[in-house]
Amino acid sequence: MAEYTNLEKIRLEKIQKLREDGIEPYPNRAERTHTSKQAIRAFEKSEKERLEEPLTVTIAGRLRSIRPMGRIIFAHIEDGEGHIQLFFRENDLGKESLKFFNKWFDLGDFIQARGTLFRTRTGEVTLRVQEYEMLVKAITPLPAAKDEVIDGDIVRHATLADPETRYRQRYADLAVNPDVREVFRKRAAILRALREFFDERGFLEVETPILQPIYGGAAARPFITHHNQLKQDLYLRISFELYLKRLLVGNLERVYEIGRDFRNEGFSYKHNPEFTQLEFYWAYADYFQVMTLTEEMIGFVAERVLGEKILTFQGNRINLKAPWQRIELRQGLIDVVGVDIKEHLSADSLRAVMKAKDMEPSPIATRGKLIDSMVGTYLEPTLIQPTFVYNYPRDISPLAKSIPGDHWTVERFEGFIGGMELCNAFTELNDPLDQESRFLEMGRDYNADDEERHPMDEDYLQALRYGMPPTGGFGMGIDRLVMLLTDQHSIRDVILFPHLRNRED
RNA sequence: GGGCGCGUAGCUCAAUGGUAGAGCAGUGGCCUUUUAAGCCAUUGGUUGCAGGUUCGAUCCCUGUCGCGCUCACCA
CATH class of the missing domain: 2.40.50.140 (Nucleic acid-binding proteins)
Structure with missing residues (x-):
C-alpha cells in the first residue's frame, strides 16, 4: 500500500x-x-x-x-x-x-x-x-x-536533479526534463540511421537467440537462467558473434544485428549489465575494409543525427571525418609507455618490464591481458579524436585470424573516440582446425570454473567445417555511441531504465 | 569487492552538540493580457534506516541500505 x-x-x-x-x-x-x-x-x-x-x-x-x-x-x-x-x-x-x-x-x-x-x-x-x-x-x-x-x-x-530518483522514476525525469527526452529521441534517430546505413549496403538484418545453451563470442560472465520443461540451464547471450558467423556459412554474405547483450559484471559509467550491441559480418572483406566502413558508418550517423561530423564530447571537440588516426598497437605502447611488446613474447617477460616501469601488472594475467590492460590504462584515455588501434595479441582474440607469418598477433582493431572504446573488429578466423585449437588454448588459460572461460562450441566448429568465406566482422556498443553523440558522461543517461540495486530500508 | 563523498519538507538547497530553516510547490484571501506574475496570511519534517556516546544527536561514533565518484574487475 x-x-x-x-x-x-x-x-x-x-x-x-x-x-x-x-x-x-x-x-x-x-x-x-x-x-x-x-x-x-x-x-x-x-x-x-x-x-x-x-x-x-x-x-x-x-x-x-x-x-x-x-x-x-x-x-x-x-x-x-x-x-x-x-x-x-x-x-x-x-x-x-x-x-x-x-x-x-x-x-x-x-x-x-x-x-x-x-x-x-x-x-x-x-x-x-x-x-x-x-x-x-x-x-x-x-x-x-x-x-x-x-x-x-x-x-x-529547481528541477529534479537527484540521479537516483531520475533513474528509478524515469517517467518523472522525462516528464520534467525536456533535454532527457531529447537524448532518447536522438537515440532512436541513431538506431534508425544505422539500419538505413546497413540496409542500403545490402546487409540483412537478422535476429539470433538471446537464450543460448552455450555462450560465447566474448569474454564475460553470463547470466544463467533455466528452462523448466527442458530442465536445461540457458545463458543470456554475451555476444551475437558465433550465431551471425554461422549465417555466413549459410551464404548470407552480409548480415547485421542490433540487440541486447547481457554481461554479469560490475557496472560503471560505461557499463550496464544489459546493453545494446551492433554486430555486422561482411563476407570477402578484411579488417582494413571494416575500418573504412566504420569511418563511413559513424560519419553517416553523425550527419543524420547532428547534421555534421563535428561534435563536442565532455568539452572536447571531436572531428569524425575520415580518415581516422590509425595506430598499430605495438607502436602505440612504445609511444605511451616505452614497452615494445614484440620483445616480450611471454607473460613473465612482459610483467618484468612493466614492473621495471613502475606499473603493477596482474600476477595471473596472460600476455594478451597484460597488453590489453596497458592499452586501457595508458593509451585509451589519450585517444580523444577517432582512432583505430590495430594488430592485437592473439591470446585475447580467439576468434580473429592471425597475421600471416606472425604467430603472436591477429588482424584485429578497436576504435576509440573521446577516450573510450567504441568498437572492436577483426578478420574472422574461418579455419576450423585453428579455431578448435584456439578454443582448447583458451580452455588451458582459464580455470575450469572460470565463467569467463570460452566454452567449446562444437556446433560452431561444425559450421566452420562447411566453410565460411573470408569475412570481416565488427561489434560496437550502441549505448556508447549514443553517449558520444548526445554528450552524456554516463551510460545511465542514455538507457531509459538503467539497472540499479533494489532498495530495502 | 576496496577507498572517498553524499542522503534534511513534494522539488532545489541552508543550519547548529540545545530538539530544523529558505525559495518554489501546497492551503486561504486580493487581483480581467500574465511570463519564475505580484501582494497578504498560512500548513508542511520520525533529518535514509538501526544502534551507541551524551543531560541532550540532524550534527560525534558504529553498523546498515541506497546513490555518486574512484580503484579493481570488464578479449
Missing part, C-alpha cells in the same frame, strides 16, 4: 469530491484536433493569410504552470511536441467555470481545452478557452518547482 504525502492527500480528496459531484477525473476518451505545435503553426498561417474567422482548436496536455490573476487565469500546458498557453477569462467562461478550474486543477493534471487562438499583448500565441475538461488528475505532484518561459522556451527552476 502506498503511503501518501500531505500534498497527495489533498489531491486524493479532490478526486473523491469531483466524483461526488458526478465528474470523472479519469475519463475514458479524449479529443484533440491539434498538438500544441500544430495549433501554433495553424494560427501563424492564418495570420499571414489575414483570415477573419478565429481559429478554433481543441488541444490536450499536462498543466505545467498556472497563473491566476483574479478573473482571468493564464496557464501553460505541455504535450509531446511542446507547450502552449491557455487563457481562461470569466467573461468567456462564466464565474462558475473559472472558479471550478481554480479549485480542482493542479499542476501535473492533464486537461483538454477547446477555444480560439489569439496573440496576447506580449505576443504569445494563446488559446482563449471556451470549454475545458479534466483528462487526468495527477495525485503525485511533479518533482519540479516552477516553469518560466524565456523566448518561447520553458525553463525549469
Whole structure:
C-alpha cells in the first residue's frame, strides 16, 4: 500500500469530491484536433493569410504552470511536441467555470481545452478557452518547482536533479526534463540511421537467440537462467558473434544485428549489465575494409543525427571525418609507455618490464591481458579524436585470424573516440582446425570454473567445417555511441531504465 | 569487492552538540493580457534506516541500505 504525502492527500480528496459531484477525473476518451505545435503553426498561417474567422482548436496536455490573476487565469500546458498557453477569462467562461478550474486543477493534471487562438499583448500565441475538461488528475505532484518561459522556451527552476530518483522514476525525469527526452529521441534517430546505413549496403538484418545453451563470442560472465520443461540451464547471450558467423556459412554474405547483450559484471559509467550491441559480418572483406566502413558508418550517423561530423564530447571537440588516426598497437605502447611488446613474447617477460616501469601488472594475467590492460590504462584515455588501434595479441582474440607469418598477433582493431572504446573488429578466423585449437588454448588459460572461460562450441566448429568465406566482422556498443553523440558522461543517461540495486530500508 | 563523498519538507538547497530553516510547490484571501506574475496570511519534517556516546544527536561514533565518484574487475 502506498503511503501518501500531505500534498497527495489533498489531491486524493479532490478526486473523491469531483466524483461526488458526478465528474470523472479519469475519463475514458479524449479529443484533440491539434498538438500544441500544430495549433501554433495553424494560427501563424492564418495570420499571414489575414483570415477573419478565429481559429478554433481543441488541444490536450499536462498543466505545467498556472497563473491566476483574479478573473482571468493564464496557464501553460505541455504535450509531446511542446507547450502552449491557455487563457481562461470569466467573461468567456462564466464565474462558475473559472472558479471550478481554480479549485480542482493542479499542476501535473492533464486537461483538454477547446477555444480560439489569439496573440496576447506580449505576443504569445494563446488559446482563449471556451470549454475545458479534466483528462487526468495527477495525485503525485511533479518533482519540479516552477516553469518560466524565456523566448518561447520553458525553463525549469529547481528541477529534479537527484540521479537516483531520475533513474528509478524515469517517467518523472522525462516528464520534467525536456533535454532527457531529447537524448532518447536522438537515440532512436541513431538506431534508425544505422539500419538505413546497413540496409542500403545490402546487409540483412537478422535476429539470433538471446537464450543460448552455450555462450560465447566474448569474454564475460553470463547470466544463467533455466528452462523448466527442458530442465536445461540457458545463458543470456554475451555476444551475437558465433550465431551471425554461422549465417555466413549459410551464404548470407552480409548480415547485421542490433540487440541486447547481457554481461554479469560490475557496472560503471560505461557499463550496464544489459546493453545494446551492433554486430555486422561482411563476407570477402578484411579488417582494413571494416575500418573504412566504420569511418563511413559513424560519419553517416553523425550527419543524420547532428547534421555534421563535428561534435563536442565532455568539452572536447571531436572531428569524425575520415580518415581516422590509425595506430598499430605495438607502436602505440612504445609511444605511451616505452614497452615494445614484440620483445616480450611471454607473460613473465612482459610483467618484468612493466614492473621495471613502475606499473603493477596482474600476477595471473596472460600476455594478451597484460597488453590489453596497458592499452586501457595508458593509451585509451589519450585517444580523444577517432582512432583505430590495430594488430592485437592473439591470446585475447580467439576468434580473429592471425597475421600471416606472425604467430603472436591477429588482424584485429578497436576504435576509440573521446577516450573510450567504441568498437572492436577483426578478420574472422574461418579455419576450423585453428579455431578448435584456439578454443582448447583458451580452455588451458582459464580455470575450469572460470565463467569467463570460452566454452567449446562444437556446433560452431561444425559450421566452420562447411566453410565460411573470408569475412570481416565488427561489434560496437550502441549505448556508447549514443553517449558520444548526445554528450552524456554516463551510460545511465542514455538507457531509459538503467539497472540499479533494489532498495530495502 | 576496496577507498572517498553524499542522503534534511513534494522539488532545489541552508543550519547548529540545545530538539530544523529558505525559495518554489501546497492551503486561504486580493487581483480581467500574465511570463519564475505580484501582494497578504498560512500548513508542511520520525533529518535514509538501526544502534551507541551524551543531560541532550540532524550534527560525534558504529553498523546498515541506497546513490555518486574512484580503484579493481570488464578479449
